[in-house]
Amino acid sequence: MFNFDVVPGDSVLNILRNSRGDVLDIVARTYRSHESGETINPDSYFLRFPEKPDSRIIALPAFLGAEAGLAGIKWISSFPRNTESGIPRASAVLVLNDYETGYPIALLEAANISAARTAASAAVAAKALRPDGCTGTRVAVVGGGVIARNICDYLHAAGCAPDAYVVHDLHEPSAHALAEHVRATQERPASVTSDLGAALEAETVVFATTALEPYVHRPFAAGQVVLNVSLRDLAPEVVLGAQNVLDDVEHCMKANTSPHLAEQLTGNRDFVSGTLAGVLNGEVKLTADRPVVFSPFGLGVLDLAVGAFALRKAREAGTAVSVPNFFGETRRW
Template identity: 75%
Template structure:
């Protein structure tokens, strides 16, 4: 009978904080495994609340093969009103199951895992989709929360080093906090702008907001890279005027994401250029004649890949908590 472990949030943070390069590699390989069909990633399930239309709890079941060989599910809550009282918007747990027996083997605090895999995905896309690099360019970050902070950390780990950052947020204090993080932690030139239009002029624009519907109708110019992490900021017309790279086509074209709205508007998926794994594998080529928008819906297989790594490290360091007698019955008779 397998042991059951709990990995607390403090341990997750400690493991991940010094392992960003490793997490970037893990996310890249998870994308390739998924693209090759050696995974199972069903639709996410959204639990919504009539009296809280901005809030939801999402179930992301998945299985990842190759070196991981685990199934599992992330149960992540997104309650944007938490930020008004200084709490993070998202909280989550990740349950991992042994593939051979189906038995659960661990429960991990997963808000940090989710933020890390999201940020690593964005940074991997930035490095891959701007092969000329970031020298002499600006990166704009729209949204100043936990995901934005993690994305900035992973951009640095991925070697995406711009000349400067500009941050825009409707909540000035949050935007200024991210500016302080960029300056203090990474030694970068960074400034806050209250003008969204100014941020949208940057060579790379990162959206990390809690927007529920599109508000950006700007047509980006050739050479610009847009990391559409929050998925609902862009009008469908803006999406259609760009080359579009997704993490998974079927997953991204649902739940009224900006790409999904573009599909509804045109009745076609012809605007989709390909997947990030396709670019990584050399199967998708970008011409540079149009802006590039990367839209990652967020795949459960990424949570499994990063969660499996965290569990392995925590077990090796002795910081995973063993729960004795977790299973009520250990034999059939």
């Protein structure tokens, strides 16, 4: 009952890199569980800093359900200026709690968990929204950071095999690094463009930036699939011109995300077609006459599900570090 494990980042990273197929299944399954009401996913809580308006630390509490027997919280920071020093923008920890007693049972390095679940959600969406696959198409990635790299890895793991990738980033070295990563890991053509407009013409467009407000005002065309992972790149009129699939409607309609701006502009949510789980379950039908935009706000239940998997694998591999006597008192008297 009073065991407590710490799972360091190198263990988490190795587990997830070798388990992308499992993570894709976990994310899809957790979306369905969340849709059916088996999980609890309260609002995320944002700690902001007046002198650093681009930075924040976010708390994502969640309950994975009685069958899983786990609750927990991810505490993740996003400090975009870190990249100027060559270090990742995000860092995070995940605490897992036992549902029976409420006691925490583990602490995991979670930047890798967060990146994996984010990328897997994008790949699950791509597979669902492009059921005929990506052959004969191009994938454009706007943003060349850690999340973009993970998305490319998970698209590959999900069987998305485009004819080519094109990468756009304001920081050209990052764009070239991502293109080289795709060429090396997928043996697939990948080029870099400084022309955002050219990137936006690809059949599938992935946004993985740190943008704080919209800069894309041109509409997408029928048949295009947009993975709006960074959530704030698209102007509301672009959202209104598309079929919109969200991971969780209430969660997406806050913090001035592109869907939230569209709601503020129109005063309604009529532009929302449904959730990704609804698409997976066959309950949401999309048409070919308009583009599709997938906007995932990011659910704490996904972090818990992927984190629980990483904890189990780390224990099996002996890479979870047990902390003796973590709890100072284990008896009331």
